[in-house]
Amino acid sequence: MGERTVELEVLRYNPETDKEPRFQRYSVKCREEWVVLDALNHVKETQDPTLSYRWSCHMAVCGSCGMMINREPKLACKTFVRNYEGVIRVEPLAHFPIERDLVTVIDDFMDKLKRVRPYIIPKQAKAVADGEYLQTPAELKKFKQYSMCINCMLCYAACPEYGLIPKYVGPAAIALAHRYNQDSRDGGRDQRQEEIAATEGAWECSFVGACSEVCPEHVDPAGAIQQVKIKSTVDWYTEHLMPWLKK
C-alpha cells in the first residue's frame, strides 16, 4: 500500500482569539490504510499542536470522534481517506455549539439522555441473592439493537428536525428509552412516555430517516421512533376509546 498527499480543510475556532470560525488547510502524507483521525493526529504531532478535537479508542466504540467530513456526520476513526478525492473538509458536528475547533458543546445531549430515564425501572424488584432474571434470546433480541448506541451523536447532526427545533429529544435518546421499554425486565414505560411521547418527543420526527442512515452502529433510531409513535397511538386509543382495556 502506498502513500498519497491529502489536503485537509479543517474548521478552526478558538473563542479567545477568533471572532468567527475559519478554515485552515493542511497537506498530509497519508498511508493507504489511514482514517481521517490518523491524518488529524499526524497534523497535531508534526504541524500544528494547537488543533483540538476529541478521540480515544480508534475502534468506533468510544463515540468521541464524531465530526462532519465533507458535510456528512462520520466517525473520524472509521472514515478512510482513500474513499475521498480532492480536499477533505472537516468540521465539528452540525447542530451543536462549537467549543473550540472540532470540539462541540454536548450539554444538551447529556441532559436529554438523563431525561429519558435510561435505566431499568424493575417490574418486580429482585435481590441479587435471588439470581438473574431469565431472558430468552428472543426477548434479548427485542431491544439488543437499541442498546448498541455509542452516544456519538452523528444522528443529531444528521437530523433536520433537531437542527430546527433544539427542544426535540432526538434520535439517540428516544432509541435508548425505547431500548428500556422493550426490555423484559423493565416496567418503567409509563414514566418515560412523558418525555418521549410528548410533542417534543417522537411526534416531532418527520421520518426523514437520516439518523438511521448515518448511525455507525446500525441502531436504527428512526425505526425506534416509529415504534414509539405506534405504541403511543395505541395508548391514546386505549385510553380514549376503550378505557375499559386500560390495565
Added chain:
Amino acid sequence: METVKADVAIIGAGGAGLRAAIALAQADPKLRIALISKVYPMRSHTCAAEGGAAGVIKADDSLEHHFNDTVGGGDWLCDQDAVDYLVQEAPKELIQLEHWGCPWSREPNGSVAVRPFGGMKKQRTWFAADKSGFHILHTLFQTSLQFDSIQRFDEYYATELLVDEGRCAGLAAIEMRSGQMRRFDARAVIIAGGGAGRMFPFTTNGAIKTGDGMALAYRAGVPLKDMEFVQYHPTGLPSTGTLLTEACRGEGGVLLNKNGRRFLQDYGMGPETPLGKPVLKTMELGPRDRVSQAFWHEQRKGNAVPTQWGDAMLLDMRHLGEKKINERLPLVRDMSISYMGVDPVTDPVPVRPVVHYMMGGIHTDINAATPLPGLFAAGECACVSINGANRLGSNSLTELLVFGRRAALSAMAYAQSARPAGDAALAALGAAAQARVRELMQRSGGTETVAGLRKEMMHTMEQNAGIYRTHEGLTEACAKLADLRRRYRRIELHDKTNVYNTDLLQALELGSMLDCAEAVTQSALARKESRGAHQRLDFVERDDKNYLRHSLAVYHPEQAPRVDYKDVVITRSQPGVRDYSGGHE
C-alpha cells in the same frame, strides 16, 4: 479558586469509578459524590473491552476452580486473600449488572450464557457478544443517571492530590472547557483512572490511557506495585493495534505460523486439539503471557508471516462459519474488514502481540485502601493484587466491579470518621497546584516538544521493556527515561490559550506516562527472574526464594524511584508449575 465540597471525590468515570459512585449513592443518599473525569463517562476505555467478565455461575464450576486458575495464571504473585474476595464477590456483581439491564448473551432457556477463556479451567466468562465492556460501561453510566447525589464533572483533568497532614483531602483539576483550575475538597478520594498502555507505541489502549491516576498517587508518595508486569495480548491487528478478543480463540479460532502449523504445541501448550473443538486451558486457550512469548520465539525462528506492518501470525476463524462469527464475534469481523481488509469468514487474519494491560498499579490492600489515609484506588490503575504476574482474560472487568464497590465502601467508612482538613491549608495546596500548571502554560524559551519526547519514550519502551527483557536493555531504558524526565522540564507549549487546550492536556499526560514508564523499567531491572509477563533473557527461571514478592516503586522528584519489596499473601496455594499442556488435570 472555585471550590467544590464533596464527601467522596472519584477520579475516573469508567467501570470502576461508576461502580464506586453507584455504591456510594445507594449506601447513603446524603453523601455528596463528585465524579471527576477527563472524558465523558461513556468515552472511558472500559468500552473497548470485548470478551467478557469472569464469575462462577454454572453447576460444574466452583470458587476454588476460579481461585486456582487466577493464582496459577498469575504465576503465584497474586495475593490469595484478595483473589478469594474477588471470586466470591464476582457472581454477585455480575448478577447485579444483570439486574441493572446489562444485555448479557443468553442460553435458550433464558439463563446467562458463559464462554471459554484463556487459562480458565471452566467456562465462566459472562459476555455480551464481543462488546462486553461497552455494555458494562453503558449499563453503569445509565444506571448512575438516576442518582442525583452523583455530581459529574466531565472533562476535568486532575493535576494533583491535595495532601494535608499526611491525609488525602481532595484534589486540584483543570476544567477543560474554561481552562480554569478547580479545587475539590473531599473527605476521601478514590482513584479509578485506568491503565497506562500509551507509554508504548503499539497498544490496544485508547489515547486517554496515559497513567494519570497512577501518577497522581505515585507523586503523593503511594508506591506503584508490580509495575514491571505489562500484559501483551497475543492478538492485535498489526496495522493499528486494535484488539481482536481472546473470545476468537474461546469460540474455536486457532493460531498458525507461516507454515500453517498450530505452533503453540511446540511451546508446552500441546498436544494439538481438534480444529473447532477448543479444549480449556491448553493450546489456543493458554494464558496470554505464554501465547505472546511463543510468538516471539517463532519470530526468531523465521516462522512469522511478514506483513507491511511487520511480522505477524495468523488467527484462523474460517471453520467457525459465517453464522457463528456474526452472532458471537460481530465486532471482530467488522474491524478485521475495516482496518485490515480481511474477512475472517473467508481468510485468516494477521495478528501480533500488542500491549494491553498493566497488572501493576497503585499499591492498595484488599480493602482498596492505599497507604495514604483517605486515598483509595480501584480498576486497572490499582494493584490489589489479584492479577499477579499475568492477568487472566475476563478477570479485569470483574475486578473493576468488585473493587470499585469495595473502594466505595472503604472510602465511605473513612469519610464518616475523618475530620475535614483546614480551609487555609487546602487553599494553600490548591494555589500551589494552580501555580504549577500556570508555570507550564506560560513557560517560554523551552527547547522540547510534547510530541518529540513522547516519541522517544515510546521507542525506548518498545525496544527495551517488551515481551523479553535484558539487563542491558533495561539499563538503557532507565537512563533514557531519567533523561526524558529532565528534558520534560524544558517543554514549551505551542498553545497558551485556555479553552479545551489539548496541547496542555497532552503535556500533562506525557508527564504521567514518563513517571509510570520509569517505574516499569526500574522495577523490571530490579527483578532478576522470569515470572509471568516479566521475562528476562538473562534470568530465565522463576526465583521464588528471592522474588516471590511484590515490587514497590517509590517516587522521587529528582531521581529514579527506589524499589522496595513486600511479601505475597499466600493462604493455601504454594507456588507450583504452570501446566498448560493437554495433560493437566
